[in-house]
Every structure is written in structure tokens, then in C-alpha cells.
Amino acid sequence: MGFYCCALINYSKKHIHEHAKSKRHNLAIDLLYGGIYCFVCQDYIYDKDMEQIAKEEQRKAWKLQVFSKTSGIGEKYSMWEPTKRELELLRHNPKRRKITANCTIGLRGLINLGNTCFMNCIVQALTHTPLLRDFFLSDRHKCEMQSNSCLVCEMSQLFQEFYSGHRSPHIPFRLLHLVWTHARHLAGYEQQDAHEFLIAALDVLHRHCKDDNGKKANNPNHCSCIIDQIFTGGLQSDVTCQVCHGVSTTIDPFWDISLDLPGSSTPFWPLSPGSDGSVVNGDSHPSGATTLTDCLRRFTRPEHLGSSAKIKCSGCHSYQESTKQLTMKRLPIVACFHLKRFEHSAKLRRKITTYVSFPLELDMTPFMASSKESRMNGQYLQPVDSLNNDNKYSLFAVVNHQGTLESGHYTTFIRQHKDQWFKCDDAIITKASIKDVLDSEGSVAHIHQCSDV
């Protein structure tokens, strides 16, 4: 029997009904969504083979779209659908939990193993990094390491623990052991720096990640492990010769941005409120308080290198004075700011406790290399493109240090469920207000690129 199928035209005018009866074309397809209607069953039907074909065609069409190439999204997102067997299981197990806004699942305390709060606070930040969480919960890591000392596997296990629903705090002893095994320079029972731990942990995770698409990682030009995809950005350094104005540019990868603070022994560039950057990022604290954007502006300012640090200029073929400027060439999806509160200079060692206010939402546009180029081309005030979300970030974790340089304690504020914040103090997790977060001192702040979802 042949298969005749006609498009659904003007359903309400019943044209299609007559057509179906007269021609006995019992199947019709809806042009908008591709649903198939059967006139005999008098309902839309879902045929597995047809759906397979449809999916395949949709996938091909998606790839042809321009935006899929530029945004890098290779495939259209399709939601998970349970198989028959899975449906059966789910039906037999009605006691299901869903992660809703008022749910504790995903939150868990961490036992302090002996001055390991520096590790605990970074673990909390990582387990609440949405992309990382999604990667591990969807079981994307396929381990190729022979031994059982893969840190990525342990990370995966950590997420399982956090989403297990257990209320007692987790004991991250295996994690500590693995990190100390793989990052020797960190090992040793003494108080350590949370930021250093973050970098070391990312480094080991990166080394242990094979490219989960099958390609071998650690190829210098093509590492696409999850760590690189999420955390690696590009920092552009432009050195301009004062004489010939030739610019030498290098781009270095980075996982974090370390910011100097006012009050350190190096002078903080005095900034007047209202200079570019502060208009875009509405700083809600009273003027006078240093803001994160102040620190970023300082970080990206042109710096005169002075006569004692002349650079060999390839244009002038001699050593010349120069200025150097840092900007962001490429921002990672998750960026970490590290406020350099611990000063270890020749003269003194101390902790800088200057309060720095940071915003819940941050637009990184003024600090991008592309913005700098526009500024240099004379377009001083760029219109704020409110539709372009590429450079908009929101805060999701803040690590705090209380105490002195020699002895102190780390805690973390993390964001869960859009606007709920929690304070993670080793084994104790409590609810926190946004005010608590914004009033805190801040040593490391994690921001996440805003998506449209």
C-alpha cells in the first residue's frame, strides 16, 4: 500500500478532512512542527522510524545554519527521553526527588581534614560551577587512565556524593590524597592558599582529561578538554615601543586573573569615579570603596615600563622604553578573579584587608582587547550593546579568608538556583543573603558567563 502524505493546510476549514476522505490519504504532516496526524486514529501519532528520520534531517538543517557555526553549538539541544525500560523503572519507583528551588540536593558539607579549609572552599566553588556539574552528572568523563588515581574520576565521584541526598558531610580524603600525589608542590600539612589550590587542581584535572571526544589531549594546539573549554581564557599583552610605536603582542592562556589591591606596597592607580567601566557596571556601594571594576581597570591600564626595563624593539633594533598593557583577548566561560590579599614582598608579609566591592553582574566589555582597539581607533564611548550577552557575567562563588597571613580560615559563598546563596564553612552549610555575600571581603570570586537560559 502506498504512502500518500499531504500537508495540513487550513485545518479549520476542513479542506484536509475532505481531501483525506476522498483521496484516502490518511496521513498528514504538520508543516510547523512536523507532527504526523492519522485520520483513522484521529490523533497525532508518533512513529519511531519517522521520528528518527525527522531528527536526522533536523540535525543536518541545524548544521547549515549560520549561527551554529559562529556560536560553536554543533547540535541542536534535545531533551532526554526515557526508553521503555526506563519508563518502567520510573513507574515502579514513584518515590522520586526533583531538584527544585527549595531543595538541599546538590549541597553538602565537607569535613576539614586538618587545615584543609583551603581545599574545601575551592571544592565548593567547583561543584557549584554549572557547566562542570552538568558535564559530570551526565557522565561525560570516560577514563582512560590505567590506575585508579585519576583526579577527574574522583571529581566525578564528588558530584555523585553531592547529589546523593546524603546529609552528613562528605570526607574528601581521597581527593586530598590524589591532589597531593599529583601536585607535589602543594603537599604538606600546613595552611595553604586557596587560589594556589585552585590552579593546581585545574592543572591536574586538565592533565588527566583526555579529550572526551576521542582525540588525544595535551596536543598544544587542540586541547578541548572540559577544563579548557570552561576555564581557559586568553590574556593579551601589548608592548608598545615609545619611540617607533610598534606593538608587540603575545597571548597567554590563563585560568585566573590576579588583581592587585590598594593598600599593597605597589601604588594603586588612583581612579576617579565615572571613568569608563563604572558606568556599565553599576556599583551600588558608596563611592570611595574600591570596586572590582577598579581593580580590573588597574589591571588593564597601560603601564610604563621605565628606563630600567627597556625592551628590545624589533622596529628600532635597539633597547627602548615601552609601555605594556594587558587586556582580555578571550574570556573563559567561567572566570576566576583572585584578589592578592597576601603580600610577600621583601619588606613585609601581611594580609591586605581593604574592602573591595564586587557586583552580582559584571560586564567585561571594557576590559576586552577588542574594546581597547576601538578606543585606540578613537571610538571612546562605545554604546552598550544590551542585546549582546557575550561579555556579561554573573557571580556564583566567593571565597573568603578570615584571619591573618599565618593562620586563618576559608569559607565560601556559593549560588544555587539562580538567586539563592549559601555559606559553606567546611561541614556547615547555611543559607546566606545576597547582602552577606556582597559585604564579604572576598579573596577569590568566580563568575559565570550569562547564557540566555
Add this chain to the structure above:
Amino acid sequence: MKMEDMSLSGLDNTKLEALAHDVYSDLVEDACLGLCFEVHRAVKQGYFFLDETDQESMKDFEIVDQPGVDIFGQVYNQWKNKECVCPNCSRSIAASRFAPHLEKCLGMGRNSSRIANRRIASSNNTSKSESDQEDNDDINDNDWSYGSEKKAKKRKSEKNPNSPRRSKSLKHKNGELSSNVNPDLYKYNYSSGISYETLGPEDLRSILTTQCGVVSEHTKKMCTRSQRCPQHTDEQRRAVRVFLLGPSASMLPDSETMLENDGYDAPDGQLIMSRLQWDGSSDISPSDSASSKASTNNSESKRPKKKKNPSTLTLTTTGGGGERDKGQERERVVGSGSGSSSSQNALGLSSRKKRPKLPVPPGPSIYDDLN
């Protein structure tokens, strides 16, 4: 109106608004239709009910926001008795003391002094004897008990004159997860020293190059401390070597000539530098944190550097016995009487060598039966 006749410029405001409204309603209708299809399909395929959850269970997981308790409704500070099993030595340790334990267990950290850690190449010895010792001056460490889980022996009395706080621990590979320890490697009684009568000349030679070896008159056992052990004199040590190995073996290796200083610093630092390049355009790995070096602040590191005490770190290699790649395994003899010594440097070498392990069979997974 035919399509060709339409021209927007000719229409007045109300007509434009009507047109806009039409477009808008069409769009809304289409969107609603899409939603209807979604629900219809979910019902027809049978997964519409998935959204339902068990209210009772959900209540258990509601966030609690009360003073004095955490979000689970638990009182603070009730977790003092948590324990965990050390992956290195397989002993059960109190969780809050795990970090200091691990530091010593892995042989790192500046406060623990280490004693000779020796492995005899298995191919060259029929009778294996292992002398792994841990000289532990940490007064907090009073819960050492030895052996793997197979051989759980508690340390006996601490009154042994040879080694008041000495005890043998498992062979542990520095920097590696311990595999199962072969209990056959242990030929001697843990608590009181080495019995020289049962050892062959090869073993004796090995032992005597790294340990004091002086035989106690009380126990007739050899002292297992280092060669600089303060309890015995060099004369005594020489004597026992002559006694056990013959007159030709009277020479003690001179600790001075074997001195190695902090040459191991470099490998650690270089480990960081040599990591993955990115984009080909830079020699720096993100772990170098180019941004932190960019600022003119003098501070390079945030932690106080660990004290290094080169004069106390002594390395020797045994002459006899199995072939051992010098680059891979070294014995470490640390003067027990000379206070703290830096342990990190020497470990820089061993950490770079990773032995392939047997593949770990995947554990049972809840998804197993779903396939």
C-alpha cells in the same frame, strides 16, 4: 487585497496596527501549538508523569533556615568522630587528623624526618627482606599501628631500648597509591629490630648500608635506626660490620660524600613550567598564571617557603644487590638526631615516574541493568 497591491507606505496607522496584531497572534498561536504538541507527545509516549514527585520525599529535602542548625536541620559540630581509610597505608584515621597523617604517610612535609626507604629489586633476591622504617618524632602520632590489613599488628611495648618510638611500617611508594603489600616481604618481628641470624649475606649487606645495625645485647637484634643513630657509636657500627660481613666490610659509607643538596628543587619548579602549551602561541601554561606575574607586585608566592636544610639530607645507593636505576630509586637516610629536614626535594624525582597499574574493574553501576 492581493499581495502585489499591498504597500505598507500607503496604509494608515490603524491598518498597520491591525496587521501587526495579526502577525503577533499568529506567532503566539504557533508557540501555543508547539506547547500543545509537547504535552500531547509526553502523554502519548507515557512520560508525562515523570514530573510528579513523591511529596513526602521532597519534604525531607527542604532547606532549613534556622539559627543553630545547617540547611539540613542538623546541629553544628557533631562530626567529630568521622573516620576514613588512608589510601596509602590502609589504616583507619580520624578524618580531622587525616591531613597530618597523610603528610607523614607519604613522607613529605617538613616536620617529619624519614628513614631509609629501600626496595630491593625482586629479581635479585630470593629471600626478601624489607626494612622500611619511619622515625616519627611527632608527639601527636601516637596511634601508629602497622601492617596492612592482612597483617594488622599493633605495635608492642615502647620500652624497647633499641627503638623507643621506632616501628616498622609498610613499604609505601612515595607519591603513588599503595598496591597490595606482600606480607612475605617482612621477615622480622616488627617491634624489636632485625634478627641477623636469619638473614643472608646479601640482605645483611643491604641493611648495613642504610642502618646502624649494632646488635643489642639484650635482644640480640640489630638496631634499625639510621647510620647516624645517637644511641650507638661509629666504632660499634664498624664492629658489627666486621662481625657480620667480614673484615673487608668494615668501611661505613661516608655520609659526607653522599651529600646531595637541594638539587631537587629545580625539577619541581620545572614540572609546572613544562606543562601544556596553549594555542601554540605561548610557552606558558595557564598554571603559570600569566596574570599573576603581570603585575609589578613583588610577591611571587603566597606561602612562606618551606625551610630547606640541605645538610641533613643524605642520599646513598646500595652497592650490592639488584640492579637499580639510580634515576628512579634512591634511598634516603636522614640523620635522626639533626632535627627537621626537607623532604620535598627528594620526592620530586619519584613523583615523575608513574608505574602503570592494573586496570581497575568498573564498579557496579545503577545504570547496568538499564542497558
